[in-house]
Amino acid sequence: MITIKEVARHAGVSISTVSYVLSGKRSISEETKRRVEQSIIALGYHPNAGARALASNRSRVIGLIVPLRSDHNMPVIMQFVSSIVASARDYDYDVLLLTKEAGPGEAHRVTARSMADAIIVMDVESADPRVPELRTVDAPVVLLGMPDDHQGLNCVDLDFASAGRQMVGHLADRGHRSIALIGSPPAVYERGTSYAARLLAGFQQETAKRNLPASVHSCAADYDAVSACLDDVLRPERGTTGLVVHNEAALGSLLLELRRRSLKVPADLSVITLCPDDVARGLAVPLTSIAVPADELGALAVEMVTGRLEREHPPEIRLLQPQLTDRGSTSTR
Known part of the structure; x- marks a missing residue:
């Protein structure tokens, strides 16, 4: 690893001069500054965190x-x-x-x-x-x-609240009249995590505004939990035709369980989710989604x-x- 001493030797200046060029704490002639900077580039010198802290009173x-x-x-x-x-x-x-x-x-x-x-x-x-x-x-x-x-x-x-509203609106505008939210694991809601609470609020605001029957289901990501969640979501009296999923870790299990139940997406059940784009694209059924940027x-x-x-x-x-x-x-x- 190149040291400040080697930069000073290469540029023909003192170590303190190199330090002053790096920190800008003292006025250095343009010719000397240019020579030091050329040596830094030529040698590939990178000041370590300790040196930067001493030079700038910052840890960087x-x-x-x-x-x-x-x-x-x-x-x-x-x-x-x-x-x-x-x-x-x-x-x-x-x-x-x-x-x-x-x-x-x-x-x-x-x-x-x-x-x-x-x-x-x-x-x-x-x-x-x-x-x-x-x-x-x-x-x-x-x-x-x-x-x-x-x-x-x-x-x-x-804006997670806006995301919740937008996903409900996307389904409602396509004629869905009973929607379910498959949300984050219970611990996330119990802890009061902000993003989960705000998306839930947006979901509930939009379903209320549109007078849509809606159910909310907190769901762990493991397969058994997803299967039990779907048992509840798909109870005949609910008439659920659209799912909003805010639980990216459960998406793979969700699609697998729907397939096991001979339910096709979107013919039998529409699904929209909030997750990273690469996750939504890479699933067995690519999902309409709002990206986590x-x-x-x-x-x-x-x-x-x-x-x-x-x-x-x-x-x-x-x-x-x-x-x-x-x-x-x-x-x-």
């Missing part, structure tokens, strides 16, 4: 708080993490992944010890107990999610948090509007 690290729970769909979580890591590198930041289910003091602990310059928080709850602390952290904080009490906070997320949301979170490291910004809520892709899994009734 973003803390990402994402407690890993048993009810999380890890492939989707990792899409968000990968997007944040890749976007942070574009801004010359590293990411410190904080996965322990820590209490409200975690953001203060990380920033107070200079472990990170800023914080991104995932797995946001509707009544998130971390909110009071996050308002007082002496560093930029962005929530990838939106609690009910979001005053004074920076949040970025998909993990790449875009992760990049926006990094853009917001790094922007607040450079200058003051007022608190901001950015909700991406849902984008629906019709793959033919819903029919007209």
Whole structure:
């Protein structure tokens, strides 16, 4: 690995001069600066985190708080993490992944010890107990999610309520008059996870507005749970003809069980879901879906948090509007 000492030798300057060029703390002649920069490029030098911290009084690290729970769909979580890591590198930041289910003091602990310059928080709850602390952290904080009490906070997320309304509308406009929501696992609702609550609210608002009979079913992702859920959803008296699915981990089992019951999508039952596009495309029956834009949301979170490291910004809520892709899994009734 190339060191700052080797850069200094190659450029014919002192180590401190290289450091000043990197940090911009002292005025260096344009000719000397150009020579140092050429040496950095020629040698492929990358200052390590410790050197950057000494030069700029910053760690060049973003803390990402994402407690890993048993009810999380890890492939989707990792899409968000990968997007944040890749976007942070574009801004010359590293990411410190904080996965322990820590209490409200975690953001203060990380920033107070200079472990990170800023914080991104995932797995946001509707009544998130971390909110009071996050308002007082002496560093930029962005929530990838939106609690009910979001005053004074920076949040970025998909507009899940709008997504719920849009999926109901898609089915209702095709003549469906009895719709079921197969939702997230029970633990997700019990914990008050914000995205699940907001999609449920949007679903219920739209079915009430259109005076549609509707049922809601929390469902674990394992096959037996999906089968039992369908027993309830498809009770004859419900007359269910359309499913809204907000449980990407259950989709494979759902389609398999429908096939076992000789029910065809969309001839016998229409299905629309909210999940990543690659999941919806890759199923045995490609599903009409609203995308979970993990790449875009992760990049926006990094853009917001790094922007607040450079200058003051007022608190901001950015909700991406849902984008629906019709793959033919819903029919007209």
